[in-house]
Amino acid sequence: MLGTTSARRLIGTATAVAASLATLLTAAPQAAAAENYDRCPAGKLCVFQYGDFKGKMEIISSSRPTLGIWNNSISSVVNNSDLYLSMAMEANYEGERYYMPPHSGPNDLSGGGIGRQWDNKVSSLRVATTDYEVTQGVPWMDWFVQDEEKRPAGLPAVAQFGDLNNDARPDLLERADDGRLWFLSGVGDANWVTKGRLVGGGWNAMTQLARHGDYNGDAKEDIYARDRSGTLWFYPGRGDGAFGDRVRVGGGWNAMREISAAGDLDGDGRRDLLARDTSGVLWTYPGNGRGIFGNRVKVGGGWNAMNQLASPGDLNGDGKADLAARDGSRNLWLYPGNGRGTFGNRTKLPYAWPADAPVLATGDVNGDGISDLMRPIDYQLFAYHGDGKGGIGGPWADMLWDTARNVRVF
Numbered sequence: 001m002l003g004t005t006s007a008r009r010l011i012g013t014a015t016a017v018a019a020s021l022a023t024l025l026t027a028a029p030q031a032a033a034a035e036n037y038d039r040c041p042a043g044k045l046c047v048f049q050y051g052d053f054k055g056k057m058e059i060i061s062s063s064r065p066t067l068g069i070w071n072n073s074i075s076s077v078v079n080n081s082d083l084y085l086s087m088a089m090e091a092n093y094e095g096e097r098y099y100m101p102p103h104s105g106p107n108d109l110s111g112g113g114i115g116r117q118w119d120n121k122v123s124s125l126r127v128a129t130t131d132y133e134v135t136q137g138v139p140w141m142d143w144f145v146q147d148e149e150k151r152p153a154g155l156p157a158v159a160q161f162g163d164l165n166n167d168a169r170p171d172l173l174e175r176a177d178d179g180r181l182w183f184l185s186g187v188g189d190a191n192w193v194t195k196g197r198l199v200g201g202g203w204n205a206m207t208q209l210a211r212h213g214d215y216n217g218d219a220k221e222d223i224y225a226r227d228r229s230g231t232l233w234f235y236p237g238r239g240d241g242a243f244g245d246r247v248r249v250g251g252g253w254n255a256m257r258e259i260s261a262a263g264d265l266d267g268d269g270r271r272d273l274l275a276r277d278t279s280g281v282l283w284t285y286p287g288n289g290r291g292i293f294g295n296r297v298k299v300g301g302g303w304n305a306m307n308q309l310a311s312p313g314d315l316n317g318d319g320k321a322d323l324a325a326r327d328g329s330r331n332l333w334l335y336p337g338n339g340r341g342t343f344g345n346r347t348k349l350p351y352a353w354p355a356d357a358p359v360l361a362t363g364d365v366n367g368d369g370i371s372d373l374m375r376p377i378d379y380q381l382f383a384y385h386g387d388g389k390g391g392i393g394g395p396w397a398d399m400l401w402d403t404a405r406n407v408r409v410f
């Protein structure tokens with residue numbers, strides 16, 4: 001017997017077929033009978049008791065370390081959702097795993113395809129908003145600073161950056177692929193486990209992110225972010241890896257191809273910003289000590305030969321903040337700051353620096369008081385320790401790296 005709802009759906013289907021016959025005279029339309037997988041609503045992730053999407057159905061919206069009545073009883077899956085799915089052969093996401101990306105649609109495990117060995121074998125389900133989280137089990141990149149030495153006390157101002165929570169150790173901010181911003185302290189607990197702390201979501205709205213120490217004079221590191229409309233925002237750090245209410249710096253910043261917080265370049269004791277416009281002119285924006293900037297000063301043109309700027313602090317040991325820039329031939333150049341807002345003759349740093357691996361500058365990472373550089377290579381983050389004379393050595397692997405499109409670490 002058909003219920004009222006089913007009868008109504010059949011009538012609706014018949015009407016739709018009649019309409020398409022009227023408009024598509026030459027086509028031979030198939031009867032638009034609903035497939036079994038259509039039972040899974042739009043935007044949802046569903047598991048089914050039997051093959052061909054038959055039997056009981058359940059919508060999955062959170063991870064399930066155990067499956068209760070569904071244990072070893074899933075025979076087909078539909079993913080209409082934004083979630084990544086990992087199906088594991090054992091409880092607690094252990095054993096062999098089988099992945100389905102967002103919106104991958106129907107997958108009949110009882111059929112003859114690649115999922116066949118998973119029919120009635122799934123014992124736990126993990127879902128996540130990033131590929132990294134569903135495969136690694138944690139939403140943040142698991143950064144553990146290899147060398148746990150604290151930075152020496154009393155470092156000059158030029159070396160005081162890259163430490164948002166004032167524990168004398170470097171830390172990172174990671175924007176994950178789903179737009180969540182994580183604070184990574186780099187320090188593990190007694191069991192050597194690190195924990196990222198969520199700053200907030202929605203950071204994919206930002207097209208530039210920069211940090212380089214304290215910009216408003218409270219001895220707590222701050223960050224800058226530019227949104228899609230070209231507004232630059234100042235986020236005052238609270239000294240614990242979180243941020244207070246943001247302040248609008250100004251509009252029109254979409255004229256800039258790249259924005260880098262650079263430390264004090266003009267020698268007035270206040271930290272400054274570097275920005276390269278789309279025509280390749282580099283500008284210094286002098287900080288006013290309250291997070292905002294005075295009239296910009298032109299450094300020079302031709303900077304579009306460079307595909308990334310990085311602000312490493314003082315790499316050559318003269319006490320003045322420097323600039324690093326990577327060209328299109330995988331060279332990384334050191335431009336020594338002259339303390340007047342511009343730079344002296346450049347020197348080439350060692351190693352090849354490919355364009356698909358960002359150069360990171362978060363100050364001293366190994367606790368010798370000298371600023372270092374970092375970059376990912378494939379799936380690892382590496383530290384290059386500065387020698388205080390304009391050179392760098394290394395590399396030392398520090399963390400598993402997510403290569404997803406929107407990931408940004410600074």
Ligand SMILES: [Ca+2]
Pocket residue numbers: 213214215216217218219220221222236237
């Ligand atoms: Ca501050």
Ligand SMILES: [Ca+2]
Pocket residue numbers: 263264265266267268269270271272286287
């Ligand atoms: Ca300054």
Ligand SMILES: [Ca+2]
Pocket residue numbers: 313314315316317318319320321322336337
């Ligand atoms: Ca220097």
Ligand SMILES: [Ca+2]
Pocket residue numbers: 363364365366367368369370371372385386
């Ligand atoms: Ca160092």
